[in-house]
Amino acid sequence: MRVVSGMRPTGKLHLGHYIGVIKNWKNLQDNYQCMFFVADWHALSTKYDEGLNLKELSIELIKEWIACGIDPQKATLFIQSAIKEHAELYLIFNMITPISWLERNPTYKDAMNQPEYKKKNNAGFLTYPVLQTADIVIYDADLVPIGEDQKPHLELAREIVRHFHYIYKMEIFKEPKEILTEVARLPGLDGRKMSKSYNNAIYLDETSDEIWQKVRMAKTDPARIKKTDPGHPEVCIVFDYHKAFSSEEEVKEIEEACKNGTIGCVECKKRCAKNIEKIIAPIRDKKASLQNDEILDIIKEGNKKAKSLAEKKMKEVNKVIF
DSSP states (O other), rough: OEEEEEOOOOOOBBHHHHIIIIIIHHHHHTTTTEEEEEEEHHHHHHHTTOOOOOOHHHHHHHHHHHHOOOTTEEEEEEGGGGHHHHHHHHHHHHHSSOOOOOOOOHHHHTTTTSSSHHHOOHHHHHHHHHHHHHHHHHOOOOOEEEGGGGGHHHHHHHHHHHHHHHHTTTOOOOOOOEOOOOOOOOTTTSSBOTTTTOOOOBTOOOOOOHHHHHHHHHOOTTOOOOOOOOOGGGGHHHHHHHHHHOOOOHHHHHHHHHHHHHSSSSHHHHHHHHHHHHHHHHHHHHHHOOOOHHHHHHHHHHHHHHHHHHHHHHHHHHHOOO
């Protein structure tokens, strides 16, 4: 069965990406025929005016995927914009998709309440779920890995497919099903959403010292003044990181010690930083060893495979319409 998933090239990957997406992709590549793409056109839907070097960012993104353990021998890695058939199918789907379907998208409605998005309110952002649909069904994806909050997007994709089949009286697309993943929500070091703009993220190429400096400044239990004060791990950001990166035994030990006031926050943070370093060190070293020429060869091969499948599907589509 084929799995299709993409990621926008808007900057370096951080621990939130690793926990929320990459670990899941690594599991999927061992059990399915996976196609993972750099969604550079999707980056333009919200960041068209930010002067992003999408070519460089795309190469870096795939480099980081491979450093994290995504295997180009197991999964097809490619660039969305290199496969022009995505845009062709997007155009066709736009012709048949009612605006009301797009305006009810929860992500769009939430964004329109935020000044930064409301000010732009560009057509590309309104219609990005149509492009997502094209990204998926052009490869006859059986499954799409998503979190619970993304279910409306995939249901819209199925609605667009059904609408196409109804209009043209022929079924040529698969209706993609979701692989619901329990996406781990790793907060930023200040308790807010992990984001580059908030400067609260730990990136996958940071040095041991950089990791420690960031963890050292992380928020802890505000009610805990002295080391001997009983702590409340459930409200501590550092404990969230322990649950993500420390062993079960160490998590239990730290939870108990914190509640009993037998471990200080500095010691707790040092142990947390050490365990994060164990995850990041091999990724950082692998990324440093990868050459751009090597990545470009992988992209070229992945684009070739994706192009072949997309061309075949668009021939079917155009035969039905024209």
